[in-house]
Structures are given as C-alpha cells and as structure tokens.
Amino acid sequence: xxxxxxxxxxxTAPLLELRNxxxxxxxxxxxxxxxxxxxxxxxxxxxxxxxxxxxxLIKILAGVHGxxxxxxxxxxxxxxxxxxxxxxxxxxxxxxxxxxxxxLMAIWRNFFLGAEPTKGWGPxxxxxxxxxxxxxxHELAAMGIDIRxxxxxxxxLSGGERQxxxxxxxxxxxxxxxxxxxxxxxxxxxxxxxxxxxVAQARDRGVxxxxxxxxxxxxxxxxxxxxxxxxGRSLGEFAKADISRDELTRLMAGGAELDALAHExxxxxx
Amino acid sequence: MAAPGPLRRLLVKPELGALxxxxxxxxxxAVQSATFRSARGVANWxxxxxxxxxxxxxxxxxxxxxxxxxxxxxxxGTTALTVGVVATQFRQNLWVAIGVALLVAxxxxxxxxxxxxxxxxxxxxxxxxxxxxxxxxxxxxTKLFTxxxxxxxxxxxxxxxxxxxxxxxxxxxxxxxxRVAVLWWLLFTALATWVLLRTRFGNWxxxxxxxxxxxxxxxxxxxxTTIALFMTTAAAAWFVGTTLAVRLTSVQANTxxxxxxxxIVAAVIGGCLLTGGFGSAVGASLGALIFGMTQLGIPxxxxxxxxxxxxxxxxxxxxxxANRLVRRYAEAAxx
Numbered sequence: 001x002x003x004x005x006x007x008x009x010x011x012t013a014p015l016l017e018l019r020n021x022x023x024x025x026x027x028x029x030x031x032x033x034x035x036x037x038x039x040x041x042x043x044x045x046x047x048x049x050x051x052x053x054x055x056x057l058i059k060i061l062a063g064v065h066g067x068x069x070x071x072x073x074x075x076x077x078x079x080x081x082x083x084x085x086x087x088x089x090x091x092x093x094x095x096x097x098x099x100x101x102x103x104l105m106a107i108w109r110n111f112f113l114g115a116e117p118t119k120g121w122g123p124x125x126x127x128x129x130x131x132x133x134x135x136x137x138h139e140l141a142a143m144g145i146d147i148r149x150x151x152x153x154x155x156x157l158s159g160g161e162r163q164x165x166x167x168x169x170x171x172x173x174x175x176x177x178x179x180x181x182x183x184x185x186x187x188x189x190x191x192x193x194x195x196x197x198x199v200a201q202a203r204d205r206g207v208x209x210x211x212x213x214x215x216x217x218x219x220x221x222x223x224x225x226x227x228x229x230x231x232g233r234s235l236g237e238f239a240k241a242d243i244s245r246d247e248l249t250r251l252m253a254g255g256a257e258l259d260a261l262a263h264e265x266x267x268x269x270x
Numbered sequence: 271m272a273a274p275g276p277l278r279r280l281l282v283k284p285e286l287g288a289l290x291x292x293x294x295x296x297x298x299x300a301v302q303s304a305t306f307r308s309a310r311g312v313a314n315w316x317x318x319x320x321x322x323x324x325x326x327x328x329x330x331x332x333x334x335x336x337x338x339x340x341x342x343x344x345x346x347g348t349t350a351l352t353v354g355v356v357a358t359q360f361r362q363n364l365w366v367a368i369g370v371a372l373l374v375a376x377x378x379x380x381x382x383x384x385x386x387x388x389x390x391x392x393x394x395x396x397x398x399x400x401x402x403x404x405x406x407x408x409x410x411x412t413k414l415f416t417x418x419x420x421x422x423x424x425x426x427x428x429x430x431x432x433x434x435x436x437x438x439x440x441x442x443x444x445x446x447x448x449r450v451a452v453l454w455w456l457l458f459t460a461l462a463t464w465v466l467l468r469t470r471f472g473n474w475x476x477x478x479x480x481x482x483x484x485x486x487x488x489x490x491x492x493x494x495t496t497i498a499l500f501m502t503t504a505a506a507a508w509f510v511g512t513t514l515a516v517r518l519t520s521v522q523a524n525t526x527x528x529x530x531x532x533x534i535v536a537a538v539i540g541g542c543l544l545t546g547g548f549g550s551a552v553g554a555s556l557g558a559l560i561f562g563m564t565q566l567g568i569p570x571x572x573x574x575x576x577x578x579x580x581x582x583x584x585x586x587x588x589x590x591x592a593n594r595l596v597r598r599y600a601e602a603a604x605x
Contacts, residue, residue, distance in 0.1 A: 100487040102480035104547045105473075113477050114489035116470040126468045 015040050015075065015208040016061070016092070016177050022069035023056050030056040034070070034234050036227045038177055038208040043199065045219035046212045047252050048229035054212050057229070061179055061210065062094040063087030093175035095166045097182055103155030107147060108136040110154050111169050135172070143168045143201045160191030164198045171202050178202055179210045184218045196222050216252055220245040228252055284541030285553030287592045291539065291585065292556045292563070299567035306563075306570045309446035316448060319562025320455040321510050323555045325529070326536035327455075327462045328506035330554035333537050334466070335499045336479035336546030337386060337393035341378065341401040342503050343529030348404050349375050349511030350521040351412055354421030364429035364516075372508050378404070379504025383497030405527060412523040422520030430516070438517040451513055455555065458506070462551035475499065479546030535582065536561055539589040560585060 016038040023031040031053045038044045048054050059065045060072065063081030071078045074090055081087045087094070101110045112132045119128040136150045145164050154162060163183050170178050180199065184192035192215075199222050203209050213219050219226060226243060228235040228251050235251055243251075300307040306315070325342060332339055349371040356367035382400055386393045412419055424430070439450045466472040477485035478492045486492050507526075515521050538544065539560060540553025561582065568578050 096487075100484040102477050102484055102547065104480045104543075105476050109473055109476065113473060113485065116473055118470060126464075127470050127473060129468060 013040075013076065014038065014073070016210075017073040017076075018070065019073065020070035021057075021060065021067045021072065023060060023065065024068055029232055031060075031232045032069075034227070034229070036234075036237050037225070038210055039224070040176070040208050041203055041206045042224040043203050043209040043211055043222050045223035045226045046210060046229065047214065047216060047219055047226060047248070049214055049252065051231065052229040053232040054214075054229060055181075056232075058094065058179055058181055058212060061087070061092060061177075063092070091174060091176035092179065093170035093173065093177070094179040095163070095170055095181065095183065097186070101154045101162060101166060104153055106151045107140075107154055107157070107165060108133045108150040111136040111139070111150075111165065111172075115173065139168050139172045140165065142205075143171070143198055145198065158191060159187050160194040163187075163195045167195075167198050167202055171205060171207060175207060177208045177210065179212070181212050182214070183211070184213060184215060192218055214252075216245060216249045220248060284548055284550040284593075285556060286541070287589055288540045288553045288556035288560065291589065292559050295560050295563050295567070299563060299570065303567065303570040306567055309444065311566070311570065313446040313448050315562045315566040316452045316559075317562070318565055319559045320449060320451040321513060322529075322532060322536060322561055323455040323558035324451070324458050324510055325503075325506050325533045326540070326554040326558045327459050327551045328503045329533040330537040330540060330542050330549050330551055331462055331466065331475060332499045332503050333534070333542040333544070334479050334546060334549040335475045335496060336482065337496060337499065338397060338534065339382060339500060339503045340394065340397040340530045341382065341404055342397075342507055342533055343526040343531075344401050344404045344408065345375060345378060345504060345507035345526065346511040346514065346529065347408050347521070347523070347525035347527065348378070349508045350515040350525055351408055351421055351511075351523065353512055353515040354424050354521045355412070355415050357427035358421060358423050359415045362427070364424070364427040364433050367427065368433065368512050371512060372505070375504040375508035375511075376501050379501035380497060382504070383500030386500070387493040387496050401530065405524075408525075409523045419523040420520055421523075424515055424521075425519040433512075433516050437513045454509070454513075455558075459551050459555040466551060471495070471498070476547055479548075481547070532561065535586050538593075539585060541589075541593055543593075544590075557589075 014037040018034055018036045021031060021034045022029070034053075034057065036044060036046070046054055046057060056065070060067050063084045063086050066080055066082070072081075073079065074092075079090065081090070081092075084094070102113065105113070108129075109132075112135075117128045117131050117135075118125050119131075120126050133150050137147060140147045140150075143164065145161070145168060154165070157165065167178065167180070167183075183195050183199070187195065196218060199209055199211060203222075211219060211223065220240075223240060225237060225239050226248060227237045228248070230252075238248075303311070305311045325346070329339060329342055352371040352374050353364070353367045356362050356370045357364050360367075362370075378400065382393070382397055385391075385396045389396070409419065412421060415421075425434075437450070440447050441450055441453065442448070466475060474485070474490045474492070474495045477488075477490050478495045482492050511526070514525065536557030537549065537554040539557035540550060540555070542549030542554065564581050564585070565578055568581070569575055
C-alpha cells in the first residue's frame, strides 16, 4: 500500500458503492435496502438518529460484519470483508470514537503504533525514532495541524486535536476511504469546527470520506452527498445541490414528528 | 498546540523523583558517616542494590506493560535451588545446572504470561498462585533431594571456576572492590532502557500497559508482548538466582520469599505507575539504589536496623504521592 491515496482516481468512478445492502441480527432487521456511493475527494455523510442503523453500516464497511443482502463494491468490483484487517488492507480505514490511541504515550509513538519504522538489522534492529518524529511532524503539518513538539503525550491534546491526529494517521497509512464514527459528537462547537476542517483536508487530498453523525449542522458544510437513515431504512441519498440544510434537518428528525414536537413545546405551560 | 516548557519536559520524565530521592538519601548518609562515603562503603551498599536492581528493572518493564509478578522473588530461590540440586544431587557440570535452571525459569514465566493472557484475570492473583506453589515446591523438593532445607557444596561441581568468574567475581574500580553483579546491573539497566525507548517491542510494552484494547486495535501483538515480559522477569530471576547460588555456594529453601514486594517498591519509587503504561528502567534502578543506600546507611549511623522498613515505607508513600502530583501537573490538558 502506498502513501499516495487516490490521487489518480477518476472523479466519476465511485470508490465504494453500496447496493441495496441489508443486515439482520436474528429476526431483527437492522438495515434494509441501503444504497450509497463514496467518491474519491468527496465526503459522504451518513445521518440518522440513535438506532437508525449507523453503527451497523460502519461495521459492514469496516469489515466487522458481512452484509446479509445486497452488495458492496470497491472500485466497481464486489467485495466481501471477512475481518477488519481485510478492509484495512483494501484501504478502508475506520477512526472509532475511542480512537485507538494511548493517552500516556507521545504523539509520534502513537502515530506509528503497530507499524513502527525500523532501521538496522538482526538484534540491532531498532525503532527509527528520528524518522518517526519527522514523519509525524510532516504529516500533521500537511493536514494543517501545527505540532511543535511531537514528544508530548496524546493525553495532553484536546479531543479535537486527538481526532485530527487519528485522521492524519489513517491518511498517512494509505487510507483511500476514511470512515469517521461520530468524530464531532463529544466536542464543543469550536473543537468540532477544527475536526471538520481536517475532514475537509483529507477530502482535498483525494480521500473518500464517510462521515457518520447525527448533527446535520456539522454534516452540511463539509458533505457532498447525504444518506439519511431512519430505523434501518434509507430516507434517500441526496447530492448537496438537491437538498438544503433545513430540509436535511427536518428529514433527519422525522419531518412531521418534529413539527408536532415543536407545536407541543410552544404551547404555554398553563 | 503550545510547546511544553523545559520544566514541564523535565517533570514528565518518570525517573525524576527517584533521582532527587537518591541524591537526598546519599547526601543524608554521606554527610554523617565517613564509612558510607568511603570506597569500601560504596562497594558495600552497591551490592544489595545490584541484585535487587536487576530484578527491579525487569519488574519495571512488566509493570509498564501493565502487570505484576508476585512470583518473581520466590523464583530467584527456585532457580538457585535448581542450580544447586542439579549440580550436587544429579552430579552434573555446573553449566548444565545453570542451563536447566534457565529452562525452568522460562517455563514458569511462560506459564504466568500464558495464564494471564488466556484467562484475563488480574496478574496479581495468577502470580500469587504461582508464588505459593513455588514456595511449596522449593521446600518440598529440596527436602526430597537433600533431606534438609539447604542445598550446599555447589563449589565442588565441575565448571565452578568459570561460573564464579562470570557471576560472583570482584572487580576493582576507582579503589572500590565491586561485586561483578554491579556491572551486570548497569548493563541490564542500559539494555532495558534501550529496548523500552528505541525498539518496536518497547513501544508495544508502553501501549499494552497503557490501553490493551486500543493497542490491539492498531495491530500490536499484546498477548505475545505480555508473555515475553513475564519471561523476561523470569530470566532476570534466573540470573539473580544463579548469582546467589554461585556466590554463596549453598542455598536455603526459603530464598527470595518476600523480595517480590521490594522489587515492586523499587519500580514504583522509580516512577512506574501501578496502572501500567508509564515508567522507566533507570528509575527502577535508582529505586534499588535508594534501597541499598538506606539498608546499609542505617547501621552505619548506628541506628537500630528495625527502622529500615519504616524508612522504606515512608519513601514509597512519598514517591507515589509525588509522582501523582508531578504527572498531573505535567499532563494537565491544555485546551
């Protein structure tokens, strides 16, 4: 796998495509008839309330579960991932909410954890710390993240900065498709903005991003297309030109339900 | 992201507290006792520090990896007794005995690590079990083979001369006649520091101790790392056990019991977190040094030796509280 993701991708060829994907756990249908496309250099947002099927969709894309119905196409070829490692090898990286980073360890140690560059041979084969530090600094700078000291522990970074480092790491290790699981949900307004800026950076570097969120205000500015889920079913996939932010919000919250709720809340208390 | 100041950078080093402690303890005894600061005195207090230090370094690696080994102390006895029994009762070359003891130690270490990774139970409980089992075996088997609780006459075994040179000779450095164990201790400390900070394995040790699930998610072989750490601790116990057997030429069946807690104390004074993921080999060695200096400094001042454990306990409390404060300060999230 190279470190140059998606640069030569045809803008019209979908990197990843879902066709009528469905998944059941026993007799419970978690997902049904989901279709979506992810293109290189674009952000596909998956929106939905709790229990809409977002996490099931992530698990199918990340190779944790297989789809029971429908097909997943990578570069137009049907694929079936047996394990997360298969998805990773195919260039699909997932940044989970818990981030897989060790708070007490330095940023550069975290950045290369599990894939440490080495130099020397035999018993003298060692972790090439100088190169790891330099690469970390360079990769973070390329994403517009300013780190003066890659030696500082990840635990000293704010939540948004940690998300950003995790995104930069996935991009560096050759992710063509980057799946972000609720990257802004635990963050304040300002920090969320920082993370969204890095999502845009990854997109501009040619990565196909799948942004999973329940916040249309975060999704709309950065997204190119929007897949809205409700109770395991698709409410439709929309290009940005076809839907406004208000429509997206209304759709997500269940349209008429939200109107009824607004009406109920506006009623005077006595 | 602001760069941390030089003070914060210094404070985040795990061994800082132990370094300050070692300097203070040295100054305290050296000012009051001429014997303590003489070349002979230095050689005397470096001796207990060295064998303890070799163990403390290995135990520190294991603690950074997130685990305890309560069987580490009794294992020095098990290996020393194995050396003695194989050499004197089975009449083997001493080097054969030392080789058998190494295999025994590695097997016990593997068993500890395998049980901990397989069952997911706290290593505290697993190794408490092996500790008690080994304590029983040490006594039972020693009695079975020798009809006493001592194995003696190790110096009669062929191969003793070379073994003595490697494990128990003395070297003169700057007027002080040092036990060779001191040099081994320095070598192992340097080696452990290099492994921790400059190899992939070292990175995995920190990660496994810091957050095992997260480490696995990014492809760190956490299980293998844990087993390797238990085997490292066992190998250190073999080295110290062999040193004891060769140096004393006779071994008591209760050797090493109670030492396991001292190793942990040295590692904690050296800045290792009880929760894993943080610590240093140099720190653990400084912890061992403090132990050695206090153990011999107290009789040099003609104080009652009973005070030794009181001081050690006070030092431990001081160290954990100081480490906690320092780490909180150094790692306060800046938003």
